[in-house]
Amino acid sequence: MRRLESGIELSATAAADHLLSSSIEPHEHTVAWASTDGSVAFGGSDEGPGLVDWLTVIGPGASELLLYALAELPSRPEGISVPRGTDLGGIRLGEYEQWDQMVRGSEVGTLALVPGEERVVAMTTSPAGDGEIIELLTRANPTHSVHPGDAGIEVWARVRDSAGVLVGCGAYCRRIGGAGWLGSVATLPSARGQSIGVAVSAWLTRRSLAARDQLCALHHWHPNHPARRIYRRLGYTTTHRMMSGKWPGEGKNASGTSGHGIG
Known part of the structure; x- marks a missing residue:
């Protein structure tokens, strides 16, 4: 060693x-x-x-x-x-959590348009917009990996309903070394079942392809079979099956992959 x-x-x-x-x-x-x-x-x-x-x-x-x-x-x-x-x-660890990393390599090639992807657009950065994202993540994905203002975020994707309410979001982030990754993909609970998460993930993955990233990665909690099915549909494969834990008595656990949390 x-x-x-x-x-x-x-x-x-x-x-x-x-x-x-x-x-x-x-x-x-x-x-x-x-x-x-x-x-x-x-x-x-x-x-x-x-x-x-x-x-x-x-x-x-x-x-x-x-x-x-x-x-x-x-x-x-x-x-x-x-x-x-x-x-x-x-x-001995305190309560630990299990998660998987999935990756879509550049060799996978093109990505077919998925239903609902036409609803996804880039969200303009603003105090009001950032507030909407934080409110959505708090309600829909409390263990989100990134939030507005974090380093490495290149764009937020968003979906609104017919009343203009933000119902879906996600971030495309990029490492200096050439790896893209998806973070904080979330759908408002009342809007689930409309394939918003699939559409947002596809739109973000397309940004990675356009940037010619060497790979695009994401993390999801295990077990989460619906998430796995979504990402496999988009060309992602599981590369790591991990567990994370803190020492007993040190608070709620979180994924510790260099600040790279669960999507």
Whole structure:
């Protein structure tokens, strides 16, 4: 096992891993380790060099690398994300949550227009518009991954009903390294059943295709078979099956993939 010295070295070490490439910026400060079997542990913090707010470990040797990385850190991270089924070696977590990453690679090609996509348009940034999005997300998707003003968001998609009420939204975000990702896709509960989520996701994916992203990624809670069916219909495939948890007594859990939360 070895310590990696930069985000650039981390990206080069595991360039083919879709969770890694869609979670970090190559030039940002990152603390990371790699093992000879291809497993990688990584995280970072705004609090200072060498610190990790959330530790993510991927690969077949995740159990051993997790314990190694935790022993090397000067302080314990807020929580961890590891592949589901990883032996935690006696580590006890508080309530943990399970989630999947899905990815649509550039090789998948064109995307057929889906019913209702003509209702989706870009939402102009404004205090009033941002307020509408926040209100919708609070009601429809409390665990949303991004909200107005977050770094990396390129555009918000929105759908309104005949009365002008915002009933659906979602964000297209992009990493400096070339990965696009979808966040905070939500439909107002009273408007569900109209395939609004499918239409918004297709519209956002089309933005990724137009930007010629290397890949477009998203996260969804597991189990969530309806979401999986939607995204598979749009050409996404599951690449990682993960679980995340905080230490006991440290509050409600959240996905910790470098600020890259659940859609």
